[in-house]
Amino acid sequence: MATRVAAATLLPVLSLLILPRTGTCADDYSAFVYAGCSQGRYDASSQYASGVDSVLTSVANSAPLAPYANFTAPTDPSLVGLYQCRSDLPASVCSGCVSSAISRLSSLCAWAAGGAVQLRACFVRYGNDSFLGKQDTTVLFKKCGGTPGDSSGVAMRDSALGALVAAAAPVAGGGYRAGGSGAVQAMSQCVGDLGAKACSDCVSAATGQLKAGCGYATAGEVYLGKCYARFWANGSGGFSSSSAGRHGFGLLVHAAAAGFFASLAYVLSLAI
Ligand SMILES: *[C@@H]1O[C@H](CO)[C@@H](O)[C@H](O)[C@H]1NC(C)=O
Ligand SMILES: *[C@@H]1O[C@H](CO)[C@@H](O)[C@H](O)[C@H]1NC(C)=O
Ligand SMILES: *[C@@H]1O[C@H](CO)[C@@H](O)[C@H](O)[C@H]1NC(C)=O
Numbered sequence: 001m002a003t004r005v006a007a008a009t010l011l012p013v014l015s016l017l018i019l020p021r022t023g024t025c026a027d028d029y030s031a032f033v034y035a036g037c038s039q040g041r042y043d044a045s046s047q048y049a050s051g052v053d054s055v056l057t058s059v060a061n062s063a064p065l066a067p068y069a070n071f072t073a074p075t076d077p078s079l080v081g082l083y084q085c086r087s088d089l090p091a092s093v094c095s096g097c098v099s100s101a102i103s104r105l106s107s108l109c110a111w112a113a114g115g116a117v118q119l120r121a122c123f124v125r126y127g128n129d130s131f132l133g134k135q136d137t138t139v140l141f142k143k144c145g146g147t148p149g150d151s152s153g154v155a156m157r158d159s160a161l162g163a164l165v166a167a168a169a170p171v172a173g174g175g176y177r178a179g180g181s182g183a184v185q186a187m188s189q190c191v192g193d194l195g196a197k198a199c200s201d202c203v204s205a206a207t208g209q210l211k212a213g214c215g216y217a218t219a220g221e222v223y224l225g226k227c228y229a230r231f232w233a234n235g236s237g238g239f240s241s242s243s244a245g246r247h248g249f250g251l252l253v254h255a256a257a258a259g260f261f262a263s264l265a266y267v268l269s270l271a272i
Helices: 002-010 047-062 091-108 151-166 196-213
Strands: 032-038 068-073 076-085 115-119 122-127 139-145 177-181 184-190 219-224 227-233 264-268
Touching (some): 032 139, 047 068, 047 076, 047 122, 091 122, 184 196, 196 219
Antiparallel strands (some): 076 122, 177 184, 184 227, 219 227
């Protein structure tokens, strides 16, 4: 079973926890995807603790105003927090998603020097590991599934994913991109600290992962350090569809043993 194999492979580096799924509705924008917390910790009474409070408060306050922003702790220029919402969604969705993400971080990554959480519609990360503005195409989470398709589905998928890479997306707001071909839809989202070229490169890496790793699957999603991409067949609603469970999704969890995220303990939602 794929999940068992993945867990066994990852355990030396990562601690894996299966969380109950919080919702199955296609519009559950706050549904959990993955989280990671650094092993380094800070003291509750330290200046670092007030810095974390400060950046996460700024993140929460900014979410109703913009799909992306970054903040530096007033007392520690190395401590940065940022958030990125799916920039095609309304501000109210962004703000609700970011509040949920911050609650998740507080409970999953309590006292961790760095933490990141990805929910369906938003991403929040903080830490002192100089991640701001840096490309990161590390594969953090990957899932393929749906009713098995055929080669015409694969051609539509490749074409829909190709449209994401080709899209001249606005840089502001992290460059949400959408593509479609026949019955297959696709979308991608970068974190707004990447420039246009770095965003395209990240999306290209993400779509490459989906093409190489999802076989004839009719839905897939891959989350890299600074962007993610998804595809799904029309009407299936991707993984969040209530009908999806009936088809028995395949699941693939990848984590690379390089870079900052190698030092993170992963808390991955394996609910399918
Ligand atoms: C980040 O902050 C933690 C907690 O204060 C500290 O232990 C660690 O050394 C810091 N790392 C860097 C790269 O400054
Ligand atoms: C899939 O959805 C897109 C966008 O709604 C639509 O343009 C296209 O015709 C649909 N394709 C099929 C086969 O239903
Ligand atoms: C971080 O935020 C500052 C202040 O809003 C902004 O000027 C800067 O461009 C941002 N940096 C990145 C890499 O997003």
